[in-house]
Amino acid sequence: MKFFKKGQIEKIVERLAEKADVFVPMLRGQQSGFFSWKSYDENYDDIIFDLLNVYSPPKNIILPQTEKMYSFDQQGQETIIKPEEIPVEPKVIFGIRSCDVKAIEYMDEVFLTRTFVDEYYKARRDQVAIVANACYNPGTNCFCKSMGVDHLNPEAADVILREVENGYVWESKTDKGDILTKQVEDLLEDQEVELYQPNRFVRKVNYDGVAEKLKDLFDHPMWERYSDPCQTCGICTYMCPTCYCFDVQVKNWGDEGYRFRCWDSCMYREYTLMAGGHNPREAAKERFRNRFLHKLQFFNERYGTPLCTGCGRCIVTCPAGVDIIRMIELIKEAEPSV
Amino acid sequence: MSNCSCENPLVPQIVEVIKIVEETPDVKTFYVQKDNGVPFDVMPGQLAMVSLLPTGEGMFSVSWQEDDHLQFAIKRVGVMTDELHTIDVGQRLGVRGPYGNGFPVEKCKGRDMLFIGGGIGLAPLRSFIKYCFKHREDYGKITIIYGSRSYDDLCFKEELFEKWPQEKDTQVYVTIDNAEEKWDGHVGYVPAYLEELNPDPQNTIAVTCGPPIMIKFVLQALEKMRFSDEQVITTLEMRMKCGIGKCGRCNIGSEYICLDGPVFDLAQLRKLPPEW
Numbered sequence: 001m002k003f004f005k006k007g008q009i010e011k012i013v014e015r016l017a018e019k020a021d022v023f024v025p026m027l028r029g030q031q032s033g034f035f036s037w038k039s040y041d042e043n044y045d046d047i048i049f050d051l052l053n054v055y056s057p058p059k060n061i062i063l064p065q066t067e068k069m070y071s072f073d074q075q076g077q078e079t080i081i082k083p084e085e086i087p088v089e090p091k092v093i094f095g096i097r098s099c100d101v102k103a104i105e106y107m108d109e110v111f112l113t114r115t116f117v118d119e120y121y122k123a124r125r126d127q128v129a130i131v132a133n134a135c136y137n138p139g140t141n142c143f144c145k146s147m148g149v150d151h152l153n154p155e156a157a158d159v160i161l162r163e164v165e166n167g168y169v170w171e172s173k174t175d176k177g178d179i180l181t182k183q184v185e186d187l188l189e190d191q192e193v194e195l196y197q198p199n200r201f202v203r204k205v206n207y208d209g210v211a212e213k214l215k216d217l218f219d220h221p222m223w224e225r226y227s228d229p230c231q232t233c234g235i236c237t238y239m240c241p242t243c244y245c246f247d248v249q250v251k252n253w254g255d256e257g258y259r260f261r262c263w264d265s266c267m268y269r270e271y272t273l274m275a276g277g278h279n280p281r282e283a284a285k286e287r288f289r290n291r292f293l294h295k296l297q298f299f300n301e302r303y304g305t306p307l308c309t310g311c312g313r314c315i316v317t318c319p320a321g322v323d324i325i326r327m328i329e330l331i332k333e334a335e336p337s338v
Numbered sequence: 339m340s341n342c343s344c345e346n347p348l349v350p351q352i353v354e355v356i357k358i359v360e361e362t363p364d365v366k367t368f369y370v371q372k373d374n375g376v377p378f379d380v381m382p383g384q385l386a387m388v389s390l391l392p393t394g395e396g397m398f399s400v401s402w403q404e405d406d407h408l409q410f411a412i413k414r415v416g417v418m419t420d421e422l423h424t425i426d427v428g429q430r431l432g433v434r435g436p437y438g439n440g441f442p443v444e445k446c447k448g449r450d451m452l453f454i455g456g457g458i459g460l461a462p463l464r465s466f467i468k469y470c471f472k473h474r475e476d477y478g479k480i481t482i483i484y485g486s487r488s489y490d491d492l493c494f495k496e497e498l499f500e501k502w503p504q505e506k507d508t509q510v511y512v513t514i515d516n517a518e519e520k521w522d523g524h525v526g527y528v529p530a531y532l533e534e535l536n537p538d539p540q541n542t543i544a545v546t547c548g549p550p551i552m553i554k555f556v557l558q559a560l561e562k563m564r565f566s567d568e569q570v571i572t573t574l575e576m577r578m579k580c581g582i583g584k585c586g587r588c589n590i591g592s593e594y595i596c597l598d599g600p601v602f603d604l605a606q607l608r609k610l611p612p613e614w
Binding site: 275 | 345346347348349350351352354389391392393394395396415416417418419428430432550575576577579580582583584585586587589590591592597611612613614
């Protein structure tokens, strides 16, 4: 087994940062998230490998919150379109948890398969190596295991770190992982260490049969009732590691400008508002329902898995107390109305 | 599968507007060209994203493709289309695509075709109608039923009244919602006119497109006439941003209208949640 002592972790990151932009979980002011090691300021930031989920998922590293697509200059017949060059600097997401790794797998399915490849996503994704931190001690709102995530063996990880007494085990899983291993080889020791027994999950839910059952619940009164507290603020979608919907907008000064995309949310009225005023999901209830059906039924029908990795962020951040675990339970309890 | 020829499916190609036809007070058809040809080939019923670069993008059905240009019939309904209606010939636009499945032109071969359109809904139907005329021997009898609010609001008048009725084995029926002095044709709504004409479902495929309320009653009328769900085809509309099944918003159930649609038969639609 390859092993390194806890005190070595910054050295390892430092070494990886010689060849890549390394994103590390940090507490920065009031916010925790994955921030570039280049921006680390020891007076201001705390590195938090031990914390389970940071507040913001690392999806912005592959799908930036706003991203230029191309610029244009329209001077009559001299109209020019210039596609944005996507930075090709290698990146490492270091210390990412299994739920967020799984979310990247789901995004890979969306952006890289099904007829079209999203070139912006692909360019960024190709450059990313994933160093995951296996979870031996699930948190109070963690339920990844219930959603089919292996919290000890994140599949898309290039390297898996396992916390052990006084240090971490370093386990390379892919060619990308082997390259990273070479970079830090002299910082790793060969040593047999005992792995922890994983702790139990506090929260569990049984997703079996939910996708199938939802087919008969589209018109169920439950949506009216349970969407009532929802403010349609969209925080659940912004904090969700799997939510990938985006908007395309333009910024111009006269005839020059650029088109960009930015995260969007199905909780907003404008998301489906059509020119002319028709909106198929005008009411909060309809948007709330679409969000849960997308996560628990529609995505499953299209990609064979729910679009939820059980990270628990939406439960923690929702100002109205909407709880996806409770929603799954309520769906299981509901009697189809017709 | 996609026949999108571009390297990055989200980046448009530049086309020139070579002709603008004023169809109605709020519909214009834009003829666009790239290097004396087309930016890409489209099948009837497929979509393309048209952009007025500094203003916005919108998804439209391609209402016809000639060897050297594409035609888009576009109604003025919002910010981008308002602006689009002010441009002149020579203007450069962005266009990307083609997107979507298009009409099942192969599956319809050997069938009689019944086209039922309302208002701007004739724009997508027109691509299929003209395709049938271009491949006339492949299709049987062609019946076109079309209506608008008023005479002025009828799109493609020259084709409706002069060209299409001259085609072999073709009937064109036109109606307007309310009587007008300059109109001596049929008056009434499209679904009622359809019931009055009572076409035979035998070996026929019905293709309908128009405002949601018209589609609703047309589908009911066709059912009454004993058209099976597989014999009825329509196109759906949703807000779209990417066109490639990624951005999320155009879903109805697990289908993306931009990618799996916009064309569905009624049997497929009945399996979807009632959001269309």
